Amino acid sequence: MERINHFPASGTAPAAAGTAPVVHYRKRKPIVPVIQVGNILYSSGHGPEDQISGTPIYAGRIGAELTPEEGYAAARECGIILIGALKDYLGSLDRVKSIVKATALVNVDGDFCDLNGVMDGFSDLMVEVFAERGYHTRTVMGTHNMPNHNIPVEIELIAEILN
Protein backbone atom coordinates (compact mmCIF):
# COMPACT_ATOMS: atom_id res chain seq x y z
CA MET A 1 0.00 0.00 0.00
CA GLU A 2 1.35 3.36 -0.92
CA ARG A 3 2.20 5.55 2.01
CA ILE A 4 1.77 9.27 2.09
CA ASN A 5 5.31 9.70 3.41
CA HIS A 6 6.22 11.04 0.05
CA PHE A 7 7.11 14.57 -0.70
CA PRO A 8 5.44 16.07 -3.72
CA ALA A 9 7.94 17.39 -6.22
CA SER A 10 7.76 21.14 -6.53
CA GLY A 11 9.12 23.17 -9.37
CA THR A 12 9.63 26.07 -7.00
CA ALA A 13 11.27 24.24 -4.10
CA PRO A 14 14.41 25.76 -2.56
CA ALA A 15 17.36 25.48 -4.93
CA ALA A 16 18.59 21.97 -5.59
CA ALA A 17 16.41 20.60 -2.81
CA GLY A 18 14.66 18.31 -5.28
CA THR A 19 12.06 16.22 -3.50
CA ALA A 20 13.96 16.02 -0.23
CA PRO A 21 11.94 16.92 2.84
CA VAL A 22 12.51 20.40 4.20
CA VAL A 23 13.77 19.79 7.72
CA HIS A 24 16.17 22.55 8.65
CA TYR A 25 14.18 25.16 10.48
CA ARG A 26 15.69 28.43 11.37
CA LYS A 27 16.03 28.77 15.09
CA ARG A 28 13.75 31.53 16.34
CA LYS A 29 14.16 31.10 20.02
CA PRO A 30 10.76 31.51 21.67
CA ILE A 31 8.80 30.45 18.59
CA VAL A 32 8.51 26.85 17.46
CA PRO A 33 7.05 25.57 14.19
CA VAL A 34 4.55 23.22 15.86
CA ILE A 35 2.98 22.84 19.33
CA GLN A 36 0.97 19.80 20.42
CA VAL A 37 -1.95 19.99 22.86
CA GLY A 38 -3.67 16.64 23.29
CA ASN A 39 -4.12 15.27 19.79
CA ILE A 40 -4.18 18.70 18.19
CA LEU A 41 -1.17 20.33 16.53
CA TYR A 42 -0.98 24.09 16.18
CA SER A 43 1.53 25.44 13.67
CA SER A 44 3.14 28.85 13.48
CA GLY A 45 2.53 30.93 10.40
CA HIS A 46 4.81 29.72 7.62
CA GLY A 47 5.80 31.77 4.59
CA PRO A 48 7.38 30.75 1.27
CA GLU A 49 10.92 30.99 2.59
CA ASP A 50 14.03 28.88 2.12
CA GLN A 51 14.05 26.92 5.37
CA ILE A 52 17.81 27.05 5.71
CA SER A 53 18.72 30.60 4.74
CA GLY A 54 15.36 32.23 5.45
CA THR A 55 15.47 33.92 2.03
CA PRO A 56 11.99 34.50 0.61
CA ILE A 57 11.24 32.35 -2.44
CA TYR A 58 8.55 34.89 -3.38
CA ALA A 59 8.33 38.51 -2.28
CA GLY A 60 5.85 41.26 -3.07
CA ARG A 61 2.13 41.91 -3.24
CA ILE A 62 -0.24 39.96 -5.46
CA GLY A 63 -1.89 42.40 -7.82
CA ALA A 64 1.30 44.48 -8.03
CA GLU A 65 4.70 42.75 -8.10
CA LEU A 66 3.29 39.21 -8.32
CA THR A 67 0.66 37.57 -10.52
CA PRO A 68 -2.20 35.43 -9.15
CA GLU A 69 -0.38 32.38 -10.57
CA GLU A 70 2.73 33.24 -8.56
CA GLY A 71 0.47 33.69 -5.53
CA TYR A 72 -0.95 30.19 -6.09
CA ALA A 73 2.59 28.79 -6.33
CA ALA A 74 3.62 30.65 -3.17
CA ALA A 75 0.64 29.22 -1.26
CA ARG A 76 1.58 25.73 -2.51
CA GLU A 77 5.13 26.34 -1.31
CA CYS A 78 3.79 27.28 2.13
CA GLY A 79 1.89 23.99 2.12
CA ILE A 80 5.05 22.01 1.31
CA ILE A 81 6.93 23.78 4.09
CA LEU A 82 4.08 23.12 6.55
CA ILE A 83 4.01 19.43 5.60
CA GLY A 84 7.77 19.46 6.22
CA ALA A 85 7.12 20.92 9.69
CA LEU A 86 4.56 18.21 10.43
CA LYS A 87 6.90 15.47 9.23
CA ASP A 88 9.72 16.98 11.25
CA TYR A 89 7.58 16.89 14.38
CA LEU A 90 5.71 13.61 13.88
CA GLY A 91 8.37 11.50 12.21
CA SER A 92 5.76 9.96 9.92
CA LEU A 93 3.04 11.82 8.07
CA ASP A 94 0.89 8.69 8.45
CA ARG A 95 0.17 10.02 11.95
CA VAL A 96 -1.80 12.93 10.51
CA LYS A 97 -5.47 12.14 11.11
CA SER A 98 -6.76 15.25 9.42
CA ILE A 99 -5.96 18.81 8.49
CA VAL A 100 -8.56 20.71 10.51
CA LYS A 101 -8.15 24.41 9.84
CA ALA A 102 -5.95 26.68 7.75
CA THR A 103 -5.70 30.43 8.15
CA ALA A 104 -3.99 32.41 5.40
CA LEU A 105 -2.77 35.95 5.12
CA VAL A 106 -2.46 37.05 1.51
CA ASN A 107 -0.48 40.19 0.71
CA VAL A 108 -2.51 42.06 -1.92
CA ASP A 109 -2.50 45.42 -3.64
CA GLY A 110 -5.18 47.48 -5.33
CA ASP A 111 -8.53 45.79 -5.87
CA PHE A 112 -7.20 42.25 -6.16
CA CYS A 113 -9.68 40.04 -4.32
CA ASP A 114 -9.33 36.50 -5.76
CA LEU A 115 -7.87 35.44 -2.43
CA ASN A 116 -9.52 32.02 -2.67
CA GLY A 117 -7.79 31.40 -6.00
CA VAL A 118 -4.42 32.08 -4.36
CA MET A 119 -5.15 29.94 -1.32
CA ASP A 120 -6.25 27.04 -3.56
CA GLY A 121 -2.50 26.50 -4.06
CA PHE A 122 -2.41 25.28 -0.46
CA SER A 123 -5.74 23.47 -0.42
CA ASP A 124 -5.14 21.59 -3.68
CA LEU A 125 -1.81 20.35 -2.29
CA MET A 126 -3.38 19.13 0.96
CA VAL A 127 -5.92 17.08 -0.97
CA GLU A 128 -3.28 15.74 -3.38
CA VAL A 129 -1.10 14.63 -0.44
CA PHE A 130 -3.62 13.59 2.24
CA ALA A 131 -6.75 12.92 0.12
CA GLU A 132 -9.89 13.06 2.33
CA ARG A 133 -7.73 13.60 5.41
CA GLY A 134 -6.57 16.83 3.80
CA TYR A 135 -10.05 18.39 3.68
CA HIS A 136 -9.99 21.42 5.95
CA THR A 137 -11.85 24.53 6.99
CA ARG A 138 -10.30 27.75 5.84
CA THR A 139 -10.06 31.47 6.48
CA VAL A 140 -8.35 33.73 3.94
CA MET A 141 -7.74 37.43 4.39
CA GLY A 142 -6.05 40.10 2.35
CA THR A 143 -3.39 42.16 4.07
CA HIS A 144 -1.07 44.88 2.84
CA ASN A 145 2.23 44.30 4.66
CA MET A 146 4.01 41.10 5.59
CA PRO A 147 7.29 40.05 7.26
CA ASN A 148 10.59 39.15 5.60
CA HIS A 149 10.77 41.49 2.60
CA ASN A 150 7.02 41.43 2.14
CA ILE A 151 6.33 37.74 1.50
CA PRO A 152 3.08 37.28 -0.45
CA VAL A 153 1.45 34.51 1.63
CA GLU A 154 1.65 33.23 5.18
CA ILE A 155 -0.32 30.18 6.34
CA GLU A 156 -0.89 28.55 9.72
CA LEU A 157 -2.76 25.34 10.32
CA ILE A 158 -4.39 23.16 12.94
CA ALA A 159 -4.11 19.39 12.47
CA GLU A 160 -5.45 16.40 14.38
CA ILE A 161 -3.07 13.47 14.86
CA LEU A 162 -3.40 9.81 15.72
CA ASN A 163 -2.11 8.61 19.08
Place this chain on the structure above:
Amino acid sequence: MGNIENRLKQLGITLPEKDRRGKGVVPVKEAGGLLYVSAQLPVDENGAPLFTGRVGTEVSMEDAYAAARQCAVNALAHVADYVGDLDRIERVVKVLGLVNSGGDFSSQPAVINGFSDLMLEVFGERGVHARSAMGAYNLPQNVPVTVDCIFKLR
Protein backbone atom coordinates in the same frame (compact mmCIF):
# COMPACT_ATOMS: atom_id res chain seq x y z
CA MET B 1 -0.27 -2.61 -3.37
CA GLY B 2 -2.90 -3.68 -0.82
CA ASN B 3 -5.13 -6.78 -0.90
CA ILE B 4 -8.17 -4.96 -2.14
CA GLU B 5 -6.19 -3.23 -4.87
CA ASN B 6 -4.84 -6.66 -5.89
CA ARG B 7 -8.37 -8.02 -6.04
CA LEU B 8 -9.44 -5.13 -8.23
CA LYS B 9 -6.46 -5.78 -10.49
CA GLN B 10 -7.34 -9.47 -10.80
CA LEU B 11 -10.88 -8.47 -11.69
CA GLY B 12 -9.47 -6.14 -14.33
CA ILE B 13 -11.05 -3.12 -12.72
CA THR B 14 -9.28 0.21 -12.94
CA LEU B 15 -10.65 2.86 -10.66
CA PRO B 16 -11.24 6.17 -12.43
CA GLU B 17 -8.87 9.02 -11.66
CA LYS B 18 -10.58 11.55 -9.44
CA ASP B 19 -10.10 15.24 -9.91
CA ARG B 20 -9.69 16.47 -6.34
CA ARG B 21 -8.40 19.92 -7.18
CA GLY B 22 -10.33 22.77 -5.67
CA LYS B 23 -12.27 20.42 -3.43
CA GLY B 24 -10.12 20.65 -0.33
CA VAL B 25 -12.25 23.13 1.59
CA VAL B 26 -15.17 22.02 3.75
CA PRO B 27 -17.49 24.30 5.73
CA VAL B 28 -17.21 22.41 9.01
CA LYS B 29 -14.60 20.09 10.50
CA GLU B 30 -14.75 18.33 13.87
CA ALA B 31 -11.66 17.69 15.98
CA GLY B 32 -11.28 17.05 19.68
CA GLY B 33 -14.91 17.85 20.54
CA LEU B 34 -14.71 21.18 18.74
CA LEU B 35 -16.36 22.24 15.50
CA TYR B 36 -14.24 24.50 13.33
CA VAL B 37 -16.23 26.54 10.83
CA SER B 38 -14.66 28.01 7.67
CA ALA B 39 -14.78 31.77 7.24
CA GLN B 40 -18.36 32.62 6.29
CA LEU B 41 -19.17 35.25 3.68
CA PRO B 42 -22.32 37.37 3.53
CA VAL B 43 -23.73 35.44 0.58
CA ASP B 44 -27.20 34.28 -0.41
CA GLU B 45 -28.19 30.64 -0.92
CA ASN B 46 -26.64 30.70 -4.40
CA GLY B 47 -23.30 31.92 -3.09
CA ALA B 48 -23.69 35.43 -4.52
CA PRO B 49 -22.40 38.22 -2.25
CA LEU B 50 -25.17 40.34 -0.70
CA PHE B 51 -22.74 43.19 -0.06
CA THR B 52 -19.40 44.13 -1.63
CA GLY B 53 -16.85 46.84 -0.96
CA ARG B 54 -14.82 48.30 1.86
CA VAL B 55 -16.50 49.40 5.08
CA GLY B 56 -15.93 53.09 5.83
CA THR B 57 -15.69 54.13 2.19
CA GLU B 58 -18.13 52.05 0.10
CA VAL B 59 -20.23 50.16 2.67
CA SER B 60 -22.20 51.77 5.51
CA MET B 61 -22.06 50.62 9.12
CA GLU B 62 -25.66 49.37 8.89
CA ASP B 63 -24.92 47.26 5.82
CA ALA B 64 -21.71 45.95 7.39
CA TYR B 65 -23.60 44.95 10.55
CA ALA B 66 -26.22 43.20 8.41
CA ALA B 67 -23.44 41.46 6.48
CA ALA B 68 -21.92 40.14 9.73
CA ARG B 69 -25.35 38.92 10.81
CA GLN B 70 -25.70 37.10 7.47
CA CYS B 71 -22.31 35.44 8.13
CA ALA B 72 -23.76 34.17 11.43
CA VAL B 73 -26.85 32.79 9.71
CA ASN B 74 -24.68 31.01 7.14
CA ALA B 75 -22.41 29.60 9.86
CA LEU B 76 -25.42 28.22 11.76
CA ALA B 77 -26.78 26.69 8.56
CA HIS B 78 -23.53 24.79 8.01
CA VAL B 79 -23.32 23.70 11.64
CA ALA B 80 -26.96 22.58 11.68
CA ASP B 81 -26.29 20.63 8.50
CA TYR B 82 -23.32 18.94 10.16
CA VAL B 83 -24.66 18.14 13.65
CA GLY B 84 -28.30 17.65 12.70
CA ASP B 85 -29.62 19.44 15.78
CA LEU B 86 -28.27 22.76 17.03
CA ASP B 87 -29.12 21.65 20.60
CA ARG B 88 -25.92 19.60 20.35
CA ILE B 89 -23.92 22.84 20.52
CA GLU B 90 -22.67 23.29 24.07
CA ARG B 91 -21.33 26.78 23.45
CA VAL B 92 -19.74 29.23 21.06
CA VAL B 93 -16.02 29.33 21.85
CA LYS B 94 -14.10 31.71 19.60
CA VAL B 95 -14.93 34.08 16.78
CA LEU B 96 -12.57 35.79 14.33
CA GLY B 97 -14.20 38.63 12.42
CA LEU B 98 -12.45 40.28 9.49
CA VAL B 99 -13.66 43.61 8.15
CA ASN B 100 -12.65 44.84 4.70
CA SER B 101 -11.73 48.35 5.84
CA GLY B 102 -11.25 51.49 3.80
CA GLY B 103 -9.75 54.81 4.84
CA ASP B 104 -9.34 55.32 8.58
CA PHE B 105 -12.21 53.00 9.53
CA SER B 106 -11.65 51.60 13.01
CA SER B 107 -15.05 50.38 14.28
CA GLN B 108 -14.46 46.75 13.35
CA PRO B 109 -15.88 45.47 16.68
CA ALA B 110 -19.19 47.27 16.06
CA VAL B 111 -19.43 45.51 12.68
CA ILE B 112 -18.74 42.06 14.11
CA ASN B 113 -21.42 42.70 16.73
CA GLY B 114 -23.81 41.72 13.94
CA PHE B 115 -22.43 38.21 14.30
CA SER B 116 -22.12 38.20 18.09
CA ASP B 117 -25.60 39.62 18.73
CA LEU B 118 -27.18 36.82 16.70
CA MET B 119 -25.23 34.16 18.61
CA LEU B 120 -26.54 35.62 21.89
CA GLU B 121 -30.10 35.78 20.54
CA VAL B 122 -29.93 32.15 19.40
CA PHE B 123 -27.92 30.44 22.14
CA GLY B 124 -28.44 32.75 25.14
CA GLU B 125 -25.63 32.39 27.68
CA ARG B 126 -24.14 29.56 25.62
CA GLY B 127 -23.62 32.11 22.84
CA VAL B 128 -21.12 34.19 24.84
CA HIS B 129 -17.72 33.86 23.17
CA ALA B 130 -14.14 35.09 22.94
CA ARG B 131 -13.62 37.25 19.88
CA SER B 132 -11.09 39.05 17.74
CA ALA B 133 -12.08 41.66 15.17
CA MET B 134 -9.60 43.12 12.74
CA GLY B 135 -9.42 45.21 9.62
CA ALA B 136 -8.30 43.51 6.41
CA TYR B 137 -6.98 45.13 3.25
CA ASN B 138 -9.26 42.94 1.16
CA LEU B 139 -11.43 39.84 1.47
CA PRO B 140 -12.53 37.06 -0.92
CA GLN B 141 -14.95 38.32 -3.61
CA ASN B 142 -14.50 41.82 -2.15
CA VAL B 143 -17.11 41.18 0.55
CA PRO B 144 -17.11 43.62 3.48
CA VAL B 145 -17.04 41.01 6.26
CA THR B 146 -16.04 37.39 6.83
CA VAL B 147 -16.34 35.56 10.13
CA ASP B 148 -15.02 32.18 11.22
CA CYS B 149 -15.84 30.52 14.52
CA ILE B 150 -15.30 27.53 16.78
CA PHE B 151 -18.13 25.72 18.59
CA LYS B 152 -17.94 23.17 21.39
CA LEU B 153 -20.07 20.06 20.99
CA ARG B 154 -21.93 18.47 23.88
